[in-house]
Amino acid sequence: MTVIVVGGGNAGMCAALSAREAGASVLVIERGPFHMRGGNSRHTRDIRHAHDRPDQYLTGVYDCDEFADDLRKVGGGISNPALARLLVDESAALPEWMARRGVQWQSPLQGTLQLGRTNRFLLGGGKAMLNAYYRRAEELGISVQYETTVDRVVIEEGGFKSVIVSSPGGEEEIPADAVVLAAGGFEANLEWLSRYWGEAAFNYHVRGTQYNDGMVLASLVEQGASSVGDPQSFHAVAIDARSPRFDGGIATRLDSIPFGIVVNRDAVRFHDEGEDLWPKRYAAWGGLIAGQPGQVAYSIFDSLAIGHFMPALYPAFEAASVSELAVMLQLDPARLEETLATFNCACRPGNTLDLAALDGNGTQAITPPKTNWAVPLTHPPLFAFPLHVGVTFTYWGLAVDEKARVLGPAGEPLNNVYAAGEIMSGNILERGYLAGMGLTVGSVFGRIAGTEAGSALRNPVSKRASKSEAVSPTSPAERS
Numbered sequence: 001m002t003v004i005v006v007g008g009g010n011a012g013m014c015a016a017l018s019a020r021e022a023g024a025s026v027l028v029i030e031r032g033p034f035h036m037r038g039g040n041s042r043h044t045r046d047i048r049h050a051h052d053r054p055d056q057y058l059t060g061v062y063d064c065d066e067f068a069d070d071l072r073k074v075g076g077g078i079s080n081p082a083l084a085r086l087l088v089d090e091s092a093a094l095p096e097w098m099a100r101r102g103v104q105w106q107s108p109l110q111g112t113l114q115l116g117r118t119n120r121f122l123l124g125g126g127k128a129m130l131n132a133y134y135r136r137a138e139e140l141g142i143s144v145q146y147e148t149t150v151d152r153v154v155i156e157e158g159g160f161k162s163v164i165v166s167s168p169g170g171e172e173e174i175p176a177d178a179v180v181l182a183a184g185g186f187e188a189n190l191e192w193l194s195r196y197w198g199e200a201a202f203n204y205h206v207r208g209t210q211y212n213d214g215m216v217l218a219s220l221v222e223q224g225a226s227s228v229g230d231p232q233s234f235h236a237v238a239i240d241a242r243s244p245r246f247d248g249g250i251a252t253r254l255d256s257i258p259f260g261i262v263v264n265r266d267a268v269r270f271h272d273e274g275e276d277l278w279p280k281r282y283a284a285w286g287g288l289i290a291g292q293p294g295q296v297a298y299s300i301f302d303s304l305a306i307g308h309f310m311p312a313l314y315p316a317f318e319a320a321s322v323s324e325l326a327v328m329l330q331l332d333p334a335r336l337e338e339t340l341a342t343f344n345c346a347c348r349p350g351n352t353l354d355l356a357a358l359d360g361n362g363t364q365a366i367t368p369p370k371t372n373w374a375v376p377l378t379h380p381p382l383f384a385f386p387l388h389v390g391v392t393f394t395y396w397g398l399a400v401d402e403k404a405r406v407l408g409p410a411g412e413p414l415n416n417v418y419a420a421g422e423i424m425s426g427n428i429l430e431r432g433y434l435a436g437m438g439l440t441v442g443s444v445f446g447r448i449a450g451t452e453a454g455s456a457l458r459n460p461v462s463k464r465a466s467k468s469e470a471v472s473p474t475s476p477a478e479r480s
Helices: 010-021 039-043 064-075 081-091 094-100 125-139 190-203 215-222 284-290 322-329 333-346 421-427 437-456
Strands: 002-006 025-029 046-048 119-122 143-145 149-156 159-167 170-175 178-181 234-240 261-264 296-302 317-319 382-394 405-407 413-419
Touching: 002 010, 002 437, 010 025, 010 125, 010 178, 010 421, 010 437, 039 125, 039 437, 046 437, 064 081, 081 437, 094 437, 119 125, 149 215, 149 413, 159 178, 159 413, 178 215, 178 437, 190 382, 234 284, 261 333, 284 296, 284 382, 317 322, 322 333, 322 382, 382 421, 413 421, 413 437, 421 437
Parallel strands: 002 025, 002 178, 025 143, 178 413
Antiparallel strands: 046 119, 149 159, 159 170, 234 382, 261 296, 296 382, 317 382, 405 413
């Protein structure tokens, strides 16, 4: 009894470990080479999960109801509320499950994101987490095939038959009893993105792996699998315009936006920089910049902001005056002078500046407003970062049920075809994002998909491991 897992990132490895612990033989097919294994998960650093008490790694309580409410508020629409609630409820079990497989934690980071209460940080980041999972996979006898592309997932008579793959050794067809699809979305396929965003898509940068081109997703949809989500919607953030086109990761993201103003290439503001706390709003800025001329913008702040946000990978432009800064950024000096003067005059701070909360220090009589943290930029020198669109992942993907089974054209589950991670994230959110949610989706549905795939091969009616541990066929220690 064999399960193939397509994709060796967080979702795929959670599925592979769970399927093996449920009794199946497992083959992981990873498109990247050994040193790049793990896809986008290599760049992660924290996971959002529900918890009813603080501990040495969390500063407060974040219960299931608050988590679910945050999802509703940030998404502007949840595709499947039942699956969203399943995600929230199951997230509470993740820290123990992950720790039992070698993942280690660290104290919360300080900075703009204010995540110490809601998110648990990975010691060593996503690369260390993946290394722990791969070590555990080797202990359990899970096979991994690197530098292998799944060109087609073969579905016959409503169920999985095989995968057709290509690798340096040639093309082959690999049959198995079940498959878990964890190959990500199509964010690295700029041509595909251009179908919805036009030529602007070719100005986008992709924060993660170049291998997420949607080939596996397209293969399933072409064969009648149901899709879910908005094909135009993606999770994108503001990144430094000097970043590489692919695989810049989390280090290229910029968190300076709430501490000043953001202007486009016409030197005018276009959105409220203080709209909400940064963990709920930072992902909105990728889409906002995508709608600007040339898909470029500039984050401008003064010396008072220094030290209040996460350090940037590239140094900021620095100038003694507005006109000098405008020349550096190739903006109209007079227009930038006018924009900054208008903003400064509109600032009406009435409360103590509180960078960790919505402090109500807003502007008056300007459009767009800045509703929080509006302080005049009058403390030289001035600084600026050039911003581009950094796409993290796409939301349009495969429709699944509560057992992570991929649904067919009439909404019926396909036999022994499962999905986890970015390829099915559209079931949870149609748009918007909460920091740390990518790992949550991949971990929860990876566990579900792997356990279901592994146990369904032995039992016609299987019970999914929920908050309890799945039993490993080889390691009695894992049963506790």
